[in-house]
Amino acid sequence: MRIRTLKPESRTHVNFRRGFLFTYDELADILENSYVKVKITNSYGEAIFGDLPRNSCATDFIKTLKDRKSVNIDSSCIWWQSMATVPSTPSTLKKKDGVKWYLIYWNNGSNGVKRTAEIRNWHYLLAEMNSETDFEFTQKCKIEIE
Numbered sequence: 001m002r003i004r005t006l007k008p009e010s011r012t013h014v015n016f017r018r019g020f021l022f023t024y025d026e027l028a029d030i031l032e033n034s035y036v037k038v039k040i041t042n043s044y045g046e047a048i049f050g051d052l053p054r055n056s057c058a059t060d061f062i063k064t065l066k067d068r069k070s071v072n073i074d075s076s077c078i079w080w081q082s083m084a085t086v087p088s089t090p091s092t093l094k095k096k097d098g099v100k101w102y103l104i105y106w107n108n109g110s111n112g113v114k115r116t117a118e119i120r121n122w123h124y125l126l127a128e129m130n131s132e133t134d135f136e137f138t139q140k141c142k143i144e145i146e
Contacts, residue, residue: 079112
């Protein structure tokens with residue numbers, strides 16, 4: 001629409017569409033800073049990673065587990081005995097095809113990692129976990145926020 005072709009009285013009533021709210025650099029900065037990286041390392045030094053929302057209730061809680069090793073006694077899951085408060089609102093994260101593992105809360109407040117096939121409706125999903133290499137569930141895994 002050309003302003004020159006409008007009648008003078010209608011020029012004051014034209015709504016121009018505003019461009020995107022952020023530059024690409026500003027948007028990249030916002031997205032990059034809205035998540036923290038969770039890293040879980042097994043006893044062989046293999047690691048899996050996930051993105052956890054920065055404002056998640058689990059972020060500060062996981063920081064308290066930094067120097068604690070997982071207490072799982074077999075390779076069915078990884079877990080840390082803890083007493084976190086599981087949020088009363090349902091997780092916004094849903095199981096997806098192609099994701100191998102999830103960082104979760106159990107309903108008792110413990111947290112850990114389970115294979116996607118073993119996730120049930122009572123598990124509270126915190127983050128999708130991925131690895132570029134092989135990863136095995138072992139005893140004495142470490143968890144940290146990078």
